Amino acid sequence: MVRGRIIRLSVRDVRFPTSLGGHGSDAMHTDPDYSAAYVVIETDAGDGLAGCGITFTLGKGTEVVVCAVNALAHHVLHKDLRDIVGDFRGFYRQLTSDGQLRWIGPKKGVVHLATAAVLNAVWDLWAKQEGKDPRTLLSCIDFRYITDVLTEEDAYDILQQAQVGKKEREEQMLTHGYPAYTTSCAWLGYSDDTLKQRCAEALKDGWTRFKVKVGADLQDDMRRCRLIRDMIGPEKTLMMDANQRWDVPEAVEWMSKLAEFKPLWIEEPTSPDDILGHATISKALVPLGIGVATGEQCHNRVIFKQLLQANALQFLQIDSCRLGSVNENLSVILMAKKFGIPVCPHAGGVGLCELVQHLIIFDYIAVSASLKNRMCEYVDHLHEHFKYPVTIKQASYMPPKAAGYSTEMKEESVKKHQYPEGEVWKRLHAAHEN
Numbered sequence: 001m002v003r004g005r006i007i008r009l010s011v012r013d014v015r016f017p018t019s020l021g022g023h024g025s026d027a028m029h030t031d032p033d034y035s036a037a038y039v040v041i042e043t044d045a046g047d048g049l050a051g052c053g054i055t056f057t058l059g060k061g062t063e064v065v066v067c068a069v070n071a072l073a074h075h076v077l078h079k080d081l082r083d084i085v086g087d088f089r090g091f092y093r094q095l096t097s098d099g100q101l102r103w104i105g106p107k108k109g110v111v112h113l114a115t116a117a118v119l120n121a122v123w124d125l126w127a128k129q130e131g132k133d134p135r136t137l138l139s140c141i142d143f144r145y146i147t148d149v150l151t152e153e154d155a156y157d158i159l160q161q162a163q164v165g166k167k168e169r170e171e172q173m174l175t176h177g178y179p180a181y182t183t184s185c186a187w188l189g190y191s192d193d194t195l196k197q198r199c200a201e202a203l204k205d206g207w208t209r210f211k212v213k214v215g216a217d218l219q220d221d222m223r224r225c226r227l228i229r230d231m232i233g234p235e236k237t238l239m240m241d242a243n244q245r246w247d248v249p250e251a252v253e254w255m256s257k258l259a260e261f262k263p264l265w266i267e268e269p270t271s272p273d274d275i276l277g278h279a280t281i282s283k284a285l286v287p288l289g290i291g292v293a294t295g296e297q298c299h300n301r302v303i304f305k306q307l308l309q310a311n312a313l314q315f316l317q318i319d320s321c322r323l324g325s326v327n328e329n330l331s332v333i334l335m336a337k338k339f340g341i342p343v344c345p346h347a348g349g350v351g352l353c354e355l356v357q358h359l360i361i362f363d364y365i366a367v368s369a370s371l372k373n374r375m376c377e378y379v380d381h382l383h384e385h386f387k388y389p390v391t392i393k394q395a396s397y398m399p400p401k402a403a404g405y406s407t408e409m410k411e412e413s414v415k416k417h418q419y420p421e422g423e424v425w426k427r428l429h430a431a432h433e434n
């Protein structure tokens, strides 16, 4: 039963110095400190349950998102959780249409990341309290701007059709888990030795799908891709990620050089806003057997709609913290199904794996009913800071067992990494001064 009035919302700036080891580095983000704006909401229900929400950021960006969360807080404070989820579509729209804050969005950038953090906390709390049926889920989706491709009735039909075989898929997930790929071997800032060592370890652990960062220097890419392809052999899957580094013609040219390493996809070849550019690249890469993947920096459902309409992507990468929480991710998952495009979520960062596993396992059980060309990203960092970290077995995500959205961090980790007063940052700053 849904219960409680929200009496407190706190948000903290939590940063991990991952840039020190080159972890997470790519052609555009050369020194990422994986960070989160971490939101906790508490109610007066007296049941000891709190809702935890995060959004993923990189270092300094976190302080800006924290400000935006505080600016949104009044929408949530003093509200009954029952009223919020009872009209979640309306509440979502209220938050994303705030008459003053929408000017610095709308539904994109800092304000939308903050919306994700707040709503992820609401979903966590609601999920801890009770389960959901298809009609309830649909009532959370704001269909505004997407009814030309997906209406509420279309979405209902999709969910109804997927009732067939649902039980079997649920059991399959419980036994085998959801297939994953690893990005942890080949960050751009890693030396060849580190790459080799990480790749050997991943192979030993049973990984069969690998992603490599490319895009800064062609000769460098050729060498690194050869190295990794030689190590994994011709049968295993390789993906490449350019993190928006190229112009459109440059992307096609560069990928025709990297085609010999047989990548399944090139991710973010150009600006995430360039829908038609993605379509041009997709078309040009068909003869090379390379698909285009994108989504980790897609602002919202409208951009995803157009990417789908324009045949601009072959793999759709939802992000649990960039889109407006579960509400908006549901609409994108359903649109992808309608267009027959596989969803392969973006994960990694801080907590993205923890959150997105819920969405992708839901996609398989209740929407797509297929694993063809589908897999979820995995990165092996920072899981130890979560109370319910992901479980990976044989390169697959095993379904989470605890109720909620797996968003809760360990208090000790938050305290240590809070910026700038946490012990980790105090030590780093002191070392820097000496």
Ligand SMILES: C[C@H](O)[C@@H](O)[C@@H](O)[C@H](O)C(=O)O
Pocket (backbone or CB within 6 Å): 023, 024, 025, 026, 029, 032, 183, 241, 243, 296, 346, 347, 348, 349, 377
């Ligand atoms: C800065 C980050 O690590 C990105 O490089 C990362 O999210 C990446 O694009 C990915 O696909 O995992």
Ligand SMILES: [Mg+2]
Pocket (backbone or CB within 6 Å): 241, 243, 267, 268, 296
């Ligand atoms: Mg990427």
